[in-house]
Amino acid sequence: MGPDVPLLNDYKQEFFLKRFPQTVLGGPRFKLGYCAPPYIYVNQIILFLTPWVLGGIGTLLYQLDIMKDYYTAALSGGLMLVTALILQMTNLNARQKTVTVERMQIQNTLRDEDEYEFSSCVGSETVKFIISGKKYLVNTVFHSFLAGVMCGLGTWYLLPNRITLLYSNIGGTVVIFVFGWVTICIGEYSLIINTATETATFQALDTYEITALMRPFYIFVFIAVDLAHRFTVNMPVLEQTNQILHIIFLFLPFLWALGILPPLDALFLWGMEQVLEFGLGGSPMSSNTRLLVMFLISAGTAIASYFIPSTVGVVLFMTGFGFILSLNLSEIGLAFKHTMISHLASNKSKCSKSSGPRIHFGWREFFFYLTVLTLALIEASLLHHFAGFSAFSKASPQAIVSYILIVLLIVMWILREIQGVYLFGIFRNPFYPKDVRTVTVFMEMQRRLMKVGVVRRILLTLVSPFAMIAFLSLDSSLQGLHSVSVCIGFTRTFRMVWQNSENALLEMVIVSIVQMLLFNTDVWWNRSLDTGIRLLLAGVIRDRLLQLISKLQFAVAVLLTSWTEKKQRRKSTATLITLNIVFFPIVLAFIAVSALLSSPMLPLFTLPIFLIGFPRPIRSWPGPVGATACVCSDTMYYQQVVPSLATALQSALASGSLGLSLPGSHFLCRFQDRLMWILVLERGFTYCCVNIKGLELQETSCHTAEAHRVDEVFEMAFEHQEHAETFSLNHHFGNILTPCTTLPVRLYSDARNVLSGIIDSHENLKQLKDDFLKVLVWILVRYCYKKSKMCEKLDKTTKNKEGSFPLTQPNAFDSAVEKPRPIRDEDSFSVDTIADWTDDSDLFDLEPSRTRERKETEPLEAAPRTLLSVPGSVEMESAVGALQETAPEDKLYKAVVLGLPAVDKGKKQEVVNLPLVAFSCSYSELLSIPEEWTTAPIPTSKLNEMRQRFPEDWYHFVLSQLDFFHLKEKPSNLLDDITKDKALKELYVHGVLSCCFGLFGLDNTVPAPSHVFRAYTGGIPWCVGLDWLTGKPELFQLALKAFRYTFKLMVDKASLGPVENFEELINYLEEYESDWYIGLVSDIEWQQAVLQEKPYLFSLGHDPNMGVYTGRVLTLQELLVQVGKLNDEAVRGQWANLSWELLYATNDDEERYSIQAHPILLRNLTVQAADPPLGYPVYSSASLHVPLL
Secondary structure (H helix, E strand, O other): OOOOOOOOOHHHHHHHHHHHHHHHHOOOOOOOOOOOOHHHHHHHHHHHHHHHHHHHHHHHHHHOOOOOHHHHHHHHHHHHHHHHHHHHHHHHHHHHHHHHHHHHOOOOOOOOOOOOOOOOOOOHHHHHHHOOOOOOHHHHHHHHHHHHHHHHHHHHHOOHHHHHHHHOOHHHHHHHHHHHHHHHHHHHHHHHHOOOOOOOOOOOOOOOOOHHHHHHHHHHHHHHHHHHHHOOOOOHHHHHHHHHHHHHHHOHHHHHHHOOOOOHHHHHHHHHHHHHHHHOOOOOOOOHHHHHHHHHHHHHHHHHHHOOOOHHHHHHHHHHHHHHHOOOHHHHHHHHHHHHHHHHOOOOOOOOOOOOOOOOOOHHHHHHHHHHHHHHHHHHHHHHHHHOOOOOOOOOHHHHHHHHHHHHHHHHHHHHHOOOOEEOOOEEOOOOOOOOOOHHHHHHHOHHHHHHHHHHHHHHHHHHHHHHHHHHHOOHHHHOOOOHHHHHHHHHHHHHHHHOHHHHHHHHHHHHHHHHHHOOOOOHHHHHOOHHHHHHHHHHHHHHHHHHHHHHHHHHHHHHHHHHOHHHOOOOHHHHHHHHHHOHHHHHHHHHHHHHHOOOEEEHHHOOOEEEOOOOOOOOOOOOOOOOOOOOOOHHHHHHHHHHHHHHHHHHHHHOOOOOOOOOOEEEEEEOOEEEEEEEEEEEOOEEEEEEEEOOOOOOHHHHHHHHHHHHHHHHHHOOOOOOOOOOEOOOOOOOEEEEEEEEEEEEEEEEEEOOOOOOOHHHHHHHHHHHHHHHHHHHHHHHHHHHHHHHHHOHHHHHHHOOOOOOOOHHHHHHHHOOOOOOOOOOOOHHHHHOOOOOOOOOOHHHHHHHHHHHHHHHHHOOOOEEOOOOOOOOOOOOOOOOOOEEOOHHHOOOOOOOOOOOOOOOOOOOOOOOOOOOOHHHHHHOOOHHHHOOOOOHHHHHHHHOOOOHHHHHHHHHOOOOOOOOOOOOOHHHHHHOOHHHHHHHHHHHHHHHHHHHOOOOOOOOHHHHHHHHHOOOOOOHHHHHHHOOHHHHHHHHHHHHHHHHHHHHHHHHOOOOOHHHHHHHHHHHHHHEEEEOOOOHHHHHHHHOOOOEEEEEEEEOOOOEEEEEEEEEEEEEEEEEEEOHHHHHHHHHHHHHHHHHOOOOOOOOHHHOOOOOOOHHHHHHOOOOOOOOOOEEOOOEEEEOO
């Protein structure tokens, strides 16, 4: 697609031009897209201005001194309440009148969804069109009541006399009065008449009609400030705030239309997250429930500290709860329960495998946390009690601790930087290993950096928190009890020490340096603020400054690449760049406000048109983490790798090789065709919660282009460094992806090879048949041997009760003999049907022949049957003299000649007579295959010819490898007796040759590559024996398994050389059985093998485009996965645009501009990584607890 692909297609443009005016005005639909009667527009205008009219009545009565201001507010509110209820009842009545008609109507999908047929000014269709109504009765009453309150308070808020007192300007009063009522009318219309679709949309569905409350809520916020100003005296700050808000009140419609003000659900989640992080010292949480619970507990802790009478008690309370709340208590509780249950049940059962690196919390971890908590409490109490009264000076104990904190910050910053591949993201780290292509070499070269990482982990986990507690305990501000600022500031800081030690250390160093520079000056910083509030302000400034830098980098990248990348250069690009330069101060102000609000900066359609997105939680999406994903056949590869990747993240996050990983940080992992997206959700003391997503493997053109750029970025950083300069530059510095490190992860490498020269080799194909017979013999013997072992275990109790039998016949074999396979009329033949099939029969007259067959077989079934021994059965007596067991002969045991010329009636047919067999060794029954597996309809002449191909030596060798350890009482010469048993050998000869007949037919020709491929996939070309083979599903699966093993053996022999002897062949087959899954990618067993982590998987495929056969081998091993850090604000900004574009503009075009490949912004990958339904990751994990201890 070219760069000038339409941002919105024609239909969406028309839709957007209809929707946006509704959003601006709060719901009136003045642009319909079709002709409507004039009264439709008149009615909407009247309803829009109704609140102004009702409020104007009260305003007029007040201005004429007829009523007091609060009476006028009550009057206007009451009138609006009555009006709102009347309107809602009118809508309910209209819906009840037309409910029957609506059910009978057939919707025309070709008509516009908004098109109505109007009959009159107040007809039911008109009412339903203008007044949308409420889904719930409680909302009908509540919203009507809210509308009355808003109209009454709005009247009070916009009284002209009140506005004149604020500004002392008649012209300003008129402007505020007029446009202020426009704002209230917009809010009232959206609440009562028709709720407008908001540009700031957080949830895809508004189930509980919360959107209607958004605009009234913000109106009430402005009115609340005015009410506070009315009922308070001598507060200049509040008066100035009220004056400013009266002016901003006029611009509320524009703020709503631009989507800057968040919807209520996003607002409360964002507000709790901000207060928890910056006001209470916590961390953003991985779920909404955890956020609410942690917010309430943390707020309760801050409030409780206010009422503690002792300063030492306050310090101990803050220190203890700060440490406890910084732990992942829910995960520790689950892990402790899991550990205890596992320990108690260790002798009974094994615990199931976890989906992630679940923390093992036992007594050792419990004593570690208890020791750290105890030492922290002792240190804080002693230092505060004996040395906490001195003011800050250059020689005070607190200043000395400040010097230690400065040294710790510098050392930890250096140790963190040298862990990654780039210094500052620009210069390549000379200490980082240059050869990172193999795990062994990389781990050997990184051993020094691992030691550095351990040192940094100790400094971060143990040394720094205790140094910071010393700094806080020595502060003289803690002497001021019952101070709100002290309780808030120090409660936050004592928790930040553990929750986010790196940021807390940076804040204390900044505050210490400022204090050292200003400790003798009488400035506001020293005079009005205690240390806790200073640290709080330092934390907010630090966070907003980092956000501002990231947003500026993102804005510059969008602006420059819109011109430098030719595929992104549109006709409007030059104009947009010029406008950005001309209005640079405004653009910079937008970016600054976005950083101040901690909201994403929204590049409209990912063009250099920058807007302020509405504030939202750091996760960006409303739903539970990992709840949805576009599951497909590729999902299993990510399911397999996620536990190992999460384990590898432990050391990387703890050592600092991934940089400063705060909640909201995004990382991208790359290995072969796999892309894994990591989002840090939560961070605390010795733990981190992450979400891992897997992107699609079926690469589109856009996906491929961006994945290729990702490979280039990583290749520049991690490969081809042998001859590079010591301080080489990062040539992809402008990319939103910055390489960090490589992680050793246990996952599948995917190798695909073209099998030309192997599968089409005449010698290989000729040997394939002989090898198939050998492999099938081995599989059948192994199958019967394993079955006998299983039956032996199941029959132990029976043997003890019934007596000592030398052998108990397995039930599976009995059932196989006594219950012949049912024959399908559609695709099978019986002896009777063959006898009645003459040259005169019509081959296409299926139904009459079936009827005739049924009639002729019924007398035979009713006739008495002769009791004969079942072919292949064993005649023996039990220890108590059991009688000889017999079974009736079944017609299926007669071989039928199929595929030969038709024979006239009365002529003798050539059949294979299977003699009754009796085993010479009673233990041979353990290896006996079901007799029905030997009844393939093979002509006698062909059977004798095929018998010569049976690998008798291999058969004897396979039997000699058996041990029969599961038999307690066995003769010493058991293997010799079984090997010499000719009856058993005859069973295997017939069984093996029957399978060969089913797969290859009677011809002795070399199979073609296409035949081999179809046989491997299970789509075997039809032959006479195929119906017989597929009628026995268990045997068919064993034969298919044998064929696949044979094909893999052919590939290995062509690659590694011929098999020298039987021992080597046995080793091959045993390795296939234990370490390989050989089948198809589409098999369910393939997915199970991946999840069970089979060491190797093999599949045969065919490329129709190139006309070649391919082999695919998955090998499970520890390999290096490349990890890079993404620009957090670039991701949030693109996700904000995605949310606006799909939820508001409904621009779901698969070829839209904003989803096209962008090698710098990684636009397509970022869209994929969004939560469904807007994104489409094929895998998304739940919140994974990653222990960092």
